Amino acid sequence: MTVQNRYILLSKIAKGGMAEVYKARYEHPSGVQKTVALKLLLAEKREDSKFLAMFDDEARALLNLNHQNIVNLFDVGVLDGRPFLAMEFVDGVDAEEIIVKNLTIPRPLALYIMKELLQGIDVVHRACSEEGKPLHLVHRDVSPSNILISYQGEVKLTDFGIAKGKHRQRETTVFAIKGKYAYMSPEQAAGKTIDQQTDLFACGVVLYELLTGKRLFAAQNELEVLEKVKFEALPDGDLDHLPPCLRDILRRSLAKSKAERYASAHAFLGDLQAAVRSLGEVAFGNELGVWLRGHFLQEPQKAISSVPVTRVLGVTKRETPQRPMSQHMAIAAVCTVMLWSTGPHQRLVAKPLPKEIPPPTIPQESYVSIMAEPWGYASVKGEFVKRETPIVHAKLDAGEHELTISYPPRQLVLSKVIHLATGDHVRCKASFVDVPHITCR
Numbered sequence: 001m002t003v004q005n006r007y008i009l010l011s012k013i014a015k016g017g018m019a020e021v022y023k024a025r026y027e028h029p030s031g032v033q034k035t036v037a038l039k040l041l042l043a044e045k046r047e048d049s050k051f052l053a054m055f056d057d058e059a060r061a062l063l064n065l066n067h068q069n070i071v072n073l074f075d076v077g078v079l080d081g082r083p084f085l086a087m088e089f090v091d092g093v094d095a096e097e098i099i100v101k102n103l104t105i106p107r108p109l110a111l112y113i114m115k116e117l118l119q120g121i122d123v124v125h126r127a128c129s130e131e132g133k134p135l136h137l138v139h140r141d142v143s144p145s146n147i148l149i150s151y152q153g154e155v156k157l158t159d160f161g162i163a164k165g166k167h168r169q170r171e172t173t174v175f176a177i178k179g180k181y182a183y184m185s186p187e188q189a190a191g192k193t194i195d196q197q198t199d200l201f202a203c204g205v206v207l208y209e210l211l212t213g214k215r216l217f218a219a220q221n222e223l224e225v226l227e228k229v230k231f232e233a234l235p236d237g238d239l240d241h242l243p244p245c246l247r248d249i250l251r252r253s254l255a256k257s258k259a260e261r262y263a264s265a266h267a268f269l270g271d272l273q274a275a276v277r278s279l280g281e282v283a284f285g286n287e288l289g290v291w292l293r294g295h296f297l298q299e300p301q302k303a304i305s306s307v308p309v310t311r312v313l314g315v316t317k318r319e320t321p322q323r324p325m326s327q328h329m330a331i332a333a334v335c336t337v338m339l340w341s342t343g344p345h346q347r348l349v350a351k352p353l354p355k356e357i358p359p360p361t362i363p364q365e366s367y368v369s370i371m372a373e374p375w376g377y378a379s380v381k382g383e384f385v386k387r388e389t390p391i392v393h394a395k396l397d398a399g400e401h402e403l404t405i406s407y408p409p410r411q412l413v414l415s416k417v418i419h420l421a422t423g424d425h426v427r428c429k430a431s432f433v434d435v436p437h438i439t440c441r
Helices: 047-064 095-100 105-127 197-212 222-231 244-253 265-279 285-296
Strands: 007-015 019-027 033-041 073-079 082-088 091-095 145-149 155-157 309-312 315-318 328-333 336-341 349-352 366-373 377-380 384-388 391-396 398-409 412-420 425-431 439-440
Touching: 007 033, 033 047, 033 073, 033 105, 047 073, 047 082, 047 222, 091 095, 091 285, 095 145, 095 197, 105 145, 105 197, 105 285, 145 285, 145 366, 197 244, 222 384, 265 315, 309 391, 366 398, 366 412, 377 391, 384 391, 398 439, 412 425, 412 439
Parallel strands: 366 425
Antiparallel strands: 007 019, 019 033, 033 082, 073 082, 091 145, 145 155, 309 315, 328 336, 336 349, 366 391, 377 384, 377 398, 398 412, 425 439
């Protein structure tokens, strides 16, 4: 598909060996506009069959992925004779910028970033084709520069340019090493056959660097980096300040032997979530956004109110804040308020809540979650208009609602009446690929 006069290039974001990425604006004749990240194949590569195939492979991989922790693909085509991918524009920074600036990120936020990343990795590893066949995807380049963090606290995995899997048109040359050396698994660094455990090893490296503020495999040259990846043991001295549960997670995720490592992202994520709960170091995206804006946009670090959480019958309900706490973010667990500093890692200080806490009233609210493939604008008559998907847990009154989802690039509109009973959570998904349709359950 040749696309002319639909994308206006605004500024260059990055340039690599295969492509360059621009911040661009999509403009539809109807007046609809959208800011995107436009990835363009380099002009000198547009006649190279190898790079054309790699570009197509990235599009094939992304078309099979739709998740809040993965950068979405909106459109593919050709612009001025160069193939392009129009992807979700993430207004923020990548994790590499946090490490390069030597910022000490509060530990609950570091754990939150890793939790979100692992959720995305889990979706990648479980991805299937349209026919339902496993794609056996391996990202193969999980590293801080490919972990995007928005100023609203969203965490998204990007750059599937060298991903391995059944979606590829051609296989990599035997023994070819692809990826960033400092985030490779030992088997990847040795040029051996790799599988999804390679991505999990890379996640372990990223987690180590976020928690310690140090590079795990720092060296003078690339050869030394590869040797360290293959043979150097995990420096236990750097882990002394961490709780035992986090030290165990790092040791397991960074084991040289595949047999000793996590077998799946789901297992890695399960251990991480259990550690977060046991430590009481729960964090949320809005808190990550506040911290990020304070360090990269020079936004004043406004106080975040202490909002105790009471857990009753497995349901979490936030109570009304009592008063703001200056320069701290409050993380609450069962009957406890945990405070941590925005500076270097501090020991948690527990402040017990009153012994007598009246049982909260648990409202039976109704929700709808809306997704669209590849993307779309959703409207619910009388509630909201043209909100970009995905939309998670939009609160609606019980009753009948008219849902409309549009896809401007093809001028398509789908409608459906949804019925919500009190306490319902209805999930709707629209597809504008091949035969447009919408399903709700």
